[in-house]
Every structure is written in C-alpha cells, then in structure tokens.
Amino acid sequence: MEPTIAIIGLGFVGLPLSLVYASKGYSVIGVDTNQQLIAKLKLGQTNICEPWNEKTLQESLIESLQNGFFYPTCSYEEALSKATEIIITVGIPVLSDGSLDYRMFDIAAMTLGRFLKPGMTVLLRSTVPPYTTRNRFKPLLEDQSHLSAGKDFYLGYASERMAEGKAYEELTSMPTPVAGINETSLTKCSALLSKICCEVVPSKSMEVVEMSKVVENLSRDVNIAMVNEYAQYAHSLDIDISQVIAVANTHRRVNLLSPGPGVGGYCIPNAYYYLAGVESRCDHLSVCHMSRKMNDLRPSTILSIAENEVKKVGKDPSSAHFALYGIGMKDYSNDLRLSPSLEIIKLLKEKKYQYRFFDPINPWEDVGRCEHINEFLEGADCLLILNRHDDESIHRLDKIKKLMSSRPVIIDTRSFIDMEKARKKGFFIFRC
Ligand SMILES: NC(=O)c1ccc[n+]([C@@H]2O[C@H](COP(=O)([O-])OP(=O)(O)OC[C@H]3O[C@@H](n4cnc5c(N)ncnc54)[C@H](O)[C@@H]3O)[C@@H](O)[C@H]2O)c1
Missing domain, CATH: 3.40.50.720 (NAD(P)-binding Rossmann-like Domain)
Structure with missing residues (x-):
C-alpha cells in the first residue's frame, strides 16, 4: 500500500492527526526531525495521553503500525517520494521576550520545498500570525521548489482547533475553517480535510482563517483573566x-x-x-x-x-x-x-x-x-x-x-x- 498523506511534525497535534487518517483507512507517512521520537513511535511508544475511540492513543498507534496504515520517518525525501498530500503541524514557539521563534517552522517549509513536486497539495495547520501562509510559508516553498503556488502545486491554510485530551473527537467533529491561495487550492485542501472531518468551513481568505484561529485562543485568555479576577473578588468575600x-x-x-x-x-x-x-x-x-x-x-x-x-x-x-x-x-x-x-x-x-x-x-x-x-x-x-x-x-x-x-x-x-x-x-x- 502506497502512503498518500504526509503529516509533518508528530507532536500533540501531528500524531493524533496521523492516526485519525490511518484509522479511517488512509495510508499516512509521518515526518519528524526528532530522531528519538521517531525511534519510539516505530516501537509503538508515545507519552501522549489521549482517550482514543475507546482505546488509548498508544493502542491506536500500535494498531496503525501493525496494519501498515501509519509509517513514521525522519526523512522528508522518503515521505515526499510517496505522498501527494501534505499537512504541516510544526509550531512557532514564543521566546521569553515575546518574540516569535520561526526557526523550526522555516526549516520545515524549506525542507518541504526541496522535495515538493508538481500536483501536490500542501495544507498548513500550525497556528500562525496573519499573513504567514502568504508572506512567509509560500515564498519559502516556491524558492526551494521553483514551483508556483496555486499553479504547479496547491496551497491552503486550515485552523487546528483540537484540545489535548479530546483529539479524536475534535479532529473529526469540530467544524474546521479552511482557505486556499486560489479556488483550486481551496477545493483540494477541503477534500483533504473532508476525509476525516465531518464539517469543513470554506473561507475566501487565508488571513481570515489564520486570524480567526488566533483570536479563538486569545478570547479564552481574556475570559480566563476575567474569571480569575472574579475568583479573587469572590474569595475576598468568602x-x-x-x-x-x-x-x-x-x-x-x-x-x-x-x-x-x-x-x-x-x-x-x-x-x-x-x-x-x-x-x-x-x-x-x-x-x-x-x-x-x-x-x-x-x-x-x-x-x-x-x-x-x-x-x-x-x-x-x-x-x-x-x-x-x-x-x-x-x-x-x-x-x-x-x-x-x-x-x-x-x-x-x-x-x-x-x-x-x-x-x-x-x-x-x-x-x-x-x-x-x-x-x-x-x-x-x-x-x-x-x-x-x-x-x-x-x-x-x-x-x-x-x-x-x-x-x-x-x-x-x-x-x-x-x-x-x-x-x-x-x-x-x-x-x-
Ligand atoms: N497542542 C495543541 O493542543 C494544539 C491545538 C491546536 C493547535 N495547535 C498548534 O499546532 C501546532 C503544533 O502544536 P503541537 O502541540 O503538536 O507541537 P509539538 O511541539 O508537540 O509538535 C511539533 C513537532 O514538530 C517537530 N518538528 C520540529 N521541527 C520540525 C521540522 N523541521 N520538520 C519536521 N518536524 C519538526 C517537533 O519535533 C515536534 O515533534 C502549533 O502551531 C500549535 O500552536 C496545537
């Protein structure tokens, strides 16, 4: 069976995402630069705790390895020689001074660009500042591949809304907004998401989807700050x-x-x-x-x-x-x-x-x-x-x-x- 979907980054999002596709019968090749992580995954080991469709995530991992629907590797070359659809889940950490550390993200984009081939679909699912897909991710892919987004390959952005501990349920049933660099890209990316997700929400603008994802998180931050303040007030009055x-x-x-x-x-x-x-x-x-x-x-x-x-x-x-x-x-x-x-x-x-x-x-x-x-x-x-x-x-x-x-x-x-x-x-x- 030839792998068709490559998931890049196999952390708290990428691993459950890979296993959801695998559990639905899609052949997935997972790529991560962390060699120790890949060695553990190959042995069927993960520290991520997720209730998983009445199993543990580890049980689901072992099952997908055994039936050949999931294959983890460190090699982009190997993954992209087989896959035609690619999802990226490598994040952008925030440093202690509040600045963004793009190193892992840029390396992932450049390495992907090196092995990109005409006809591939690339869907970014990391949480990013508005305009990242258009002004940062796309140029890195195009420079390395000498291909043009929207013409030679398809490019889109989708929110990742899952909460840790509810990954299986939310990756499959949470409405998922998506946008493309052009109409064909949107169609291709929506089709990739629809393989596992029952409600895809198409949008005309990648920037709208990028910003909506960030403000969803930010509104929770503000709400929590507010209730923490109420909690302190309530405590003072017993x-x-x-x-x-x-x-x-x-x-x-x-x-x-x-x-x-x-x-x-x-x-x-x-x-x-x-x-x-x-x-x-x-x-x-x-x-x-x-x-x-x-x-x-x-x-x-x-x-x-x-x-x-x-x-x-x-x-x-x-x-x-x-x-x-x-x-x-x-x-x-x-x-x-x-x-x-x-x-x-x-x-x-x-x-x-x-x-x-x-x-x-x-x-x-x-x-x-x-x-x-x-x-x-x-x-x-x-x-x-x-x-x-x-x-x-x-x-x-x-x-x-x-x-x-x-x-x-x-x-x-x-x-x-x-x-x-x-x-x-x-x-x-x-x-x-
Ligand atoms: N954790 C969550 O609940 C959650 C929910 C929604 C959205 N997100 C977003 O999803 C993204 C991923 O989050 P996460 O929690 O899975 O992060 P994570 O750190 O658990 O996983 C990222 C993985 O990417 C790997 N990686 C780093 N550089 C790489 C490269 N060049 N090529 C391939 N792999 C590389 C790392 O080794 C790591 O395993 C982030 O943008 C995050 O904001 C996370």
Whole structure:
C-alpha cells in the first residue's frame, strides 16, 4: 500500500492527526526531525495521553503500525517520494521576550520545498500570525521548489482547533475553517480535510482563517483573566466562585470559563504574541495585553493567597509544607509546556519553601516528586489543587485530614473538592 498523506511534525497535534487518517483507512507517512521520537513511535511508544475511540492513543498507534496504515520517518525525501498530500503541524514557539521563534517552522517549509513536486497539495495547520501562509510559508516553498503556488502545486491554510485530551473527537467533529491561495487550492485542501472531518468551513481568505484561529485562543485568555479576577473578588468575600459561575452561566448569552492557577500549554499563552508582533499593531490590543499579563502573574497570586491563608491559621509559610496536586498545563494533561504549576514550583524554590507534588500521570522528575498520595499528604500544611485528575484518592477527605497536619489549609483552584463538606470536616478550604 502506497502512503498518500504526509503529516509533518508528530507532536500533540501531528500524531493524533496521523492516526485519525490511518484509522479511517488512509495510508499516512509521518515526518519528524526528532530522531528519538521517531525511534519510539516505530516501537509503538508515545507519552501522549489521549482517550482514543475507546482505546488509548498508544493502542491506536500500535494498531496503525501493525496494519501498515501509519509509517513514521525522519526523512522528508522518503515521505515526499510517496505522498501527494501534505499537512504541516510544526509550531512557532514564543521566546521569553515575546518574540516569535520561526526557526523550526522555516526549516520545515524549506525542507518541504526541496522535495515538493508538481500536483501536490500542501495544507498548513500550525497556528500562525496573519499573513504567514502568504508572506512567509509560500515564498519559502516556491524558492526551494521553483514551483508556483496555486499553479504547479496547491496551497491552503486550515485552523487546528483540537484540545489535548479530546483529539479524536475534535479532529473529526469540530467544524474546521479552511482557505486556499486560489479556488483550486481551496477545493483540494477541503477534500483533504473532508476525509476525516465531518464539517469543513470554506473561507475566501487565508488571513481570515489564520486570524480567526488566533483570536479563538486569545478570547479564552481574556475570559480566563476575567474569571480569575472574579475568583479573587469572590474569595475576598468568602463566596464560592464555582457556584457564582454555574449560576451566571444559566444565562443563555453568558459563557464564563473556569478560574485556575494560570494559563498553560502551547496555544492560549502564545496567542497574544502572534497578533501583537504583526506590524506593531499591539496598540489595538490593550485588553488582550492586560489579560496576558494578569494570567502570567496568576501563579504568584495563587502562592500569595496560599501564604496568607497559612499565616491566618497561625503558621509561618517559611516553615510550612506546601503540597501541590497536579503539575500538567491543564486538567487531565501530561503536557508540561508553560505549566502554571511549574511556575509555582519555581517560586517556591526561590523562596526556599518546603514543597512536594503529586501527579498521577506526569512522570516529571524533581526533588519534590512524591510517588504515593500518602507520602504526598503526610504532614502537609497547605494543599494546592492545581489540576483535576481521574484519581479518587484526593476526594477521601477523612483520609486527607488524618494525613495532613493540624489546621489544614486547602487552596482549590479547580473547584475540585466539595467546599461545604471539607469545611465541616475541619479544613480551611478556599476557592480562588
Ligand atoms: N497542542 C495543541 O493542543 C494544539 C491545538 C491546536 C493547535 N495547535 C498548534 O499546532 C501546532 C503544533 O502544536 P503541537 O502541540 O503538536 O507541537 P509539538 O511541539 O508537540 O509538535 C511539533 C513537532 O514538530 C517537530 N518538528 C520540529 N521541527 C520540525 C521540522 N523541521 N520538520 C519536521 N518536524 C519538526 C517537533 O519535533 C515536534 O515533534 C502549533 O502551531 C500549535 O500552536 C496545537
């Protein structure tokens, strides 16, 4: 069986995307420059946790390798000697000064350009600043291939809207906007998407689709900054923010997201910088800018709240034991990129406070790591709930009470524990 679709970049997006095509009977060749990753994939190993059509992602990977529908490689040459349709999922990281690091993206485009042949369809699915497909990606492909986009090969851009943890469902059922450099490119790219996705949304402009993808992420950043502010306000009045949000969201035109310890991952925190960098148009983005700053500061705000509550029960934070539950960038996730929990750990280290953490799915190594929940809770003065996980042990309040020290404080940033029940059992619990 000859592979027909090449997926470039086999990370949190590219691997599930490859396996969705493979599971629908398409032959996929996956390309990644990370040799260790390719070696692991060939052995059927992946660290990505995704519930997968009633299987795990790893089981689906093994199945697709065995039945020959998925083949991973480091070689663009090999992949493009077989594929006629190509999807790119290599991202553009944001550096600590807010500038964009295009190195991986440009290398991917140039290498692809070198092996591009007439008649191929190229669909960019990375999240990018507006005009990237037209003004950056296309010239790199054309310079290397000496082919013309829209004439010799087909070029388009599509949003990637999947959320980690829901990849299978969202890659197949989330409406997916797409645009092409010309009408034929749009038709070819729509056909490629329609092989797996039940609702393709054609648009006339690649820039509209590029910008819509970024503002979808940015609007979540702003919404989260707003609810975090409400959460702090509610905490100051001892009102349960999760109940406030549940009641407010019964209004049909209101959709408040959940507060949390900050905003992590590769998508939402980067969105502001994808727009702000475009021709210095950041003057038009003051609400987004402020929200980004607030979300960046959120881990230190959470730690200050924890320190204050510890002081209120008569303990000194510098000798207290802080126990952090969940270190992923969001609930149920083992993606650590820009994780707020890791930022809190960094701050605890700087303050030389005593800390430990427990996470049932993240293998991250650090001195504070606890393998067992009992060891994690034993003698802890302040428990910070930073992620939700499918883990019953954190709901056993009697057991937690026995293990933690006297006057135990809980800072529940994920509205995970029943506050009323916990207070009745003698916990000093707060949502914020
Ligand atoms: N993670 C998400 O939930 C999500 C959701 C929607 C959109 N996106 C967007 O999708 C894109 C990919 O995100 P991700 O989370 O999968 O990133 P990732 O870092 O997990 O995966 C990218 C992969 O590309 C590989 N790579 C780097 N340079 C390469 C090259 N020159 N050729 C081939 N492979 C190369 C890396 O080794 C890595 O495995 C980003 O633009 C991101 O913003 C991500």
